[in-house]
Amino acid sequence: MAKKTIGTEIAKFQYFYPYTVALVGAKAEERTNFMSCAWHTALSFDPPLFGVLIAKKRFTHQVITKAKEFTVNFIRSDQALLSAQYGRKSGFDLVKTEKFPVKLIPSRIIQSPVIGDAYISFECRLIEIRTYGDHDLFVGEVLAIHEEENNFNEQGVLDPQKTLPLLYLGSDFYCTVDPNSLAHVLPD
Amino acid sequence: MENIKTIKSKEDAIKLLNVALEHEWAVSFEYLFHAYSFPKGKLYYPDPILKRHQDVRAQTIQIGIDEMYHSLQLGTIIKQMGGTPSFKTDEVIRYPRVIDNLERDKKTEDLVTDLYQSAEFEEGAFPKIHNMVLNISYDEVRHSDQFVAMMDAMKAEGAEDAHCHQSDPANAQKEEVQLLHAIMRAENELMHRYLKYVILFSEHQDLSQRLFKNAIDHMKNWDKNGGILIKMGDVIQIENAEKNADGVERSVSPMPAAYPGEDRLSALPTLIPAEEELIAQYEKLLSLVTDGEIKEQLEKHAGLAREHLFTQKWLLKNAQIIKGLS
Numbered sequence: 001m002a003k004k005t006i007g008t009e010i011a012k013f014q015y016f017y018p019y020t021v022a023l024v025g026a027k028a029e030e031r032t033n034f035m036s037c038a039w040h041t042a043l044s045f046d047p048p049l050f051g052v053l054i055a056k057k058r059f060t061h062q063v064i065t066k067a068k069e070f071t072v073n074f075i076r077s078d079q080a081l082l083s084a085q086y087g088r089k090s091g092f093d094l095v096k097t098e099k100f101p102v103k104l105i106p107s108r109i110i111q112s113p114v115i116g117d118a119y120i121s122f123e124c125r126l127i128e129i130r131t132y133g134d135h136d137l138f139v140g141e142v143l144a145i146h147e148e149e150n151n152f153n154e155q156g157v158l159d160p161q162k163t164l165p166l167l168y169l170g171s172d173f174y175c176t177v178d179p180n181s182l183a184h185v186l187p188d
Numbered sequence: 189m190e191n192i193k194t195i196k197s198k199e200d201a202i203k204l205l206n207v208a209l210e211h212e213w214a215v216s217f218e219y220l221f222h223a224y225s226f227p228k229g230k231l232y233y234p235d236p237i238l239k240r241h242q243d244v245r246a247q248t249i250q251i252g253i254d255e256m257y258h259s260l261q262l263g264t265i266i267k268q269m270g271g272t273p274s275f276k277t278d279e280v281i282r283y284p285r286v287i288d289n290l291e292r293d294k295k296t297e298d299l300v301t302d303l304y305q306s307a308e309f310e311e312g313a314f315p316k317i318h319n320m321v322l323n324i325s326y327d328e329v330r331h332s333d334q335f336v337a338m339m340d341a342m343k344a345e346g347a348e349d350a351h352c353h354q355s356d357p358a359n360a361q362k363e364e365v366q367l368l369h370a371i372m373r374a375e376n377e378l379m380h381r382y383l384k385y386v387i388l389f390s391e392h393q394d395l396s397q398r399l400f401k402n403a404i405d406h407m408k409n410w411d412k413n414g415g416i417l418i419k420m421g422d423v424i425q426i427e428n429a430e431k432n433a434d435g436v437e438r439s440v441s442p443m444p445a446a447y448p449g450e451d452r453l454s455a456l457p458t459l460i461p462a463e464e465e466l467i468a469q470y471e472k473l474l475s476l477v478t479d480g481e482i483k484e485q486l487e488k489h490a491g492l493a494r495e496h497l498f499t500q501k502w503l504l505k506n507a508q509i510i511k512g513l514s
Contacts, residue, residue: 047276047445109428109441125441128448128458139448143428143441 014170021083021166021174023073023102024052026112028066032097032104034115035060036087038168039135040072048142050122053135059091064138068126069110072140073118077164077176082117084172108144119163121146195309201317202271204307208321209262211300214278216255217380217443218296221280222289223248224414224424225352231286233341236333244286244338248293249411251331256383256407258324263387265317273387275380280426280442284435286350287342294335301328353423364476365417367469369425372413374466375489379406381447381462385455395452398503402496409489416482451514456504463497 017038025034039053050072054061064070075082085100097104103116107123114121124140131137151163158165160179167175195201226245235242263273283289304325309318342348359365382403389395414424429439449455470490477483507513 044446049446125444127444127446129461130448141444141446 012170017169018167018175021075021168022052023075023082023086023115023118024054024064024070025060026064026067026070028063028112031063031091031095032113033060033063033091034073034086034096034102035091036083036168037072043139049127049139050124050142051137051139053132053137055135061136063091064126065129067112069112070124070126070138070140071107071110071112071114072122072124073115074120075115075118075166077166077174079117080166080174083166083168083174088172105146108146110143114146118146119148119151119158119165193306193308195307195313195318198269198314201314202266202269204303204321205262205266205269205317206271206274208300208303208324209259209266210274210276210278211303212255212258212262213275213380214280215293215296215300216252216259217277217376218280219248219252219255219293220410221282221424221426221442222293222352223252224411224417225282225289226286227350227353228415228418231338231342231347231350233338236337237330244290244342247334247338248290251293251334253407254327254331258327260383260386261320261324263384264390265320267387267390273384275384275447276445277441277443279438279440280429282352282426282429282437284351284354285348286352287339287348289352290335290339290342294332294339297328297332297335301325301332304328353418355423355425356421359420359422362420364473365420365422367473367476368413368417368420369422371466371469371473372410372417372424373427374462374469375406375410375413377444377447378459378462378466379403379410380443381459382406384447385449388450388455389452395503398499402499405492405496409492412485412489416485419482452503452507453514456500456507459500460497460504463493463500467493467497 019038019040022037022040023034024037024040025032027033035054035058037052037054041051043049043051052070052072054064082100082102086096089096089099104113105116107114110123110125112123114123122140122142123144123146124142126138127141128139129136130139148163151159153159160177160182164176164179167177169175195204223245226248228245229243231244232241233244233247234240235247266273281292283292304321307318307321309315342350380403382399386396386400386403389399417423426437426439426442428441429437431437448458467490470486470493474483474486474490477486
């Protein structure tokens with residue numbers, strides 16, 4: 001086993017990556033805004049709850065708080081530039097959907113749009129905002145899922161031969177999965 | 189709706205109670221939507237149980253409240269049995285004609301009566317629950333008879349085509365109307381959220397009763413706001429509803445299926461910002477409406493929300509200083 005170092009001064013806390021990247025956003029008072037988000041997680045199967053973590057200083061924080069809903073749109077490895085644009089530019093300074101155009105599709109249930117170029121999108125109703133340190137956890141009840149055809153198998157598992165998800169490594173680095181590494185592993 | 193036929197184990201009983209809870213939770217909501225869309229003081233019927241002429245709108249509200257009480261009974265028992273109450277919702281449909289909504293409500297009553305009355309309890313299994321289920325079922329029988337009487341009276345009086353209130357398209361541009369819709373959604377959400385906590389904290393009568401009072405306050409405000417909307421030429425909106433060419437509105441997601449918090453220390457903090465936001469919405473609306481009856485009513489609602497805020501802040505502070513309280 002390789003030698004391990006133990007540090008107690010935690011400077012840039014990002015050792016947990018890679019995470020998939022989603023564009024998260026909403027429409028409130030005629031303004032639509034999305035941001036790249038790697039800090040997100042499923043929270044419950046029944047009811048289906050999904051959480052996204054957003055810093056208070058973000059413009060998206062204001063928009064989702066006002067809209068009381070949001071969409072989560074997962075993007076592919078060839079959309080890393082889009083992630084960089086939506087992650088490093090702020091809605092306080094520009095209208096990102098105009099400067100970096102994406103195809104906006106009306107949602108099935110909520111008022112905020114989903115992103116047509118995403119391979120999977122969730123429509124969420126905001127249930128709760130809870131503060132953890134410098135981020136707020138926005139908990140959404142998933143009301144509808146927009147799924148691009150043929151990307152998922154019958155069990156709802158992403159097929160990496162068809163879609164390579166964009167993975168974030170921190171500090172503006174990205175990668176994706178090796179589709180040949182796919183394995184169905186059972187304990188017995 | 190899933191039918192639970194045979195009740196042998198505690199798990200069967202909890203499952204039956206949860207199916208019933210989901211149903212009662214959803215229908216109380218739908219009945220109130222229907223009632224708040226009906227004309228007030230225009231449609232009367234001879235009530236077969238009350239033996240008096242009743243307003244269709246008022247009695248439909250009363251039936252909705254009965255269902256809410258059923259939800260509370262069911263949720264409390266589920267909690268006492270160690271189960272997890274389910275607050276799933278169902279679709280809400282609103283037809284343009286009053287009578288079509290009553291027909292749907294009547295069918296709903298018959299469906300749930302069947303759920304309750306067809307459940308077979310193994311001899312000696314859960315006698316009190318069996319008794320409760322049967323007791324509730326006869327409320328549903330009464331409701332069904334009342335809905336039938338409403339429809340019969342409307343047909344006899346040639347009022348089959350009486351319509352629900354409709355929204356004036358010009359209201360889409362009126363800030364005060366849109367704000368009142370947002371307040372209606374918040375009042376409804378808070379009412380249901382408080383009811384969930386009433387169930388979750390039902391083992392502590394003091395806390396659950398306090399929260400129950402707040403739930404009822406929010407329900408009263410919801411009710412009064414429904415009337416104010418009609419005075420403004422509008423009608424209660426069904427969240428996330430789609431309207432078809434025949435004017436039938438349907439929403440598969442009319443209200444949240446989950447509310448934050450599972451114990452005092454996680455639930456109580458969420459109520460403070462929710463009440464604060466509601467107060468801010470009322471204050472904004474009050475700045476837009478002119479003096480008069482509507483303003484006076486809205487001021488009362490804002491006052492109640494301020495009372496809740498005061499209470500919630502102290503409930504939370506008091507809970508936080510006691511070690512071991514969760």
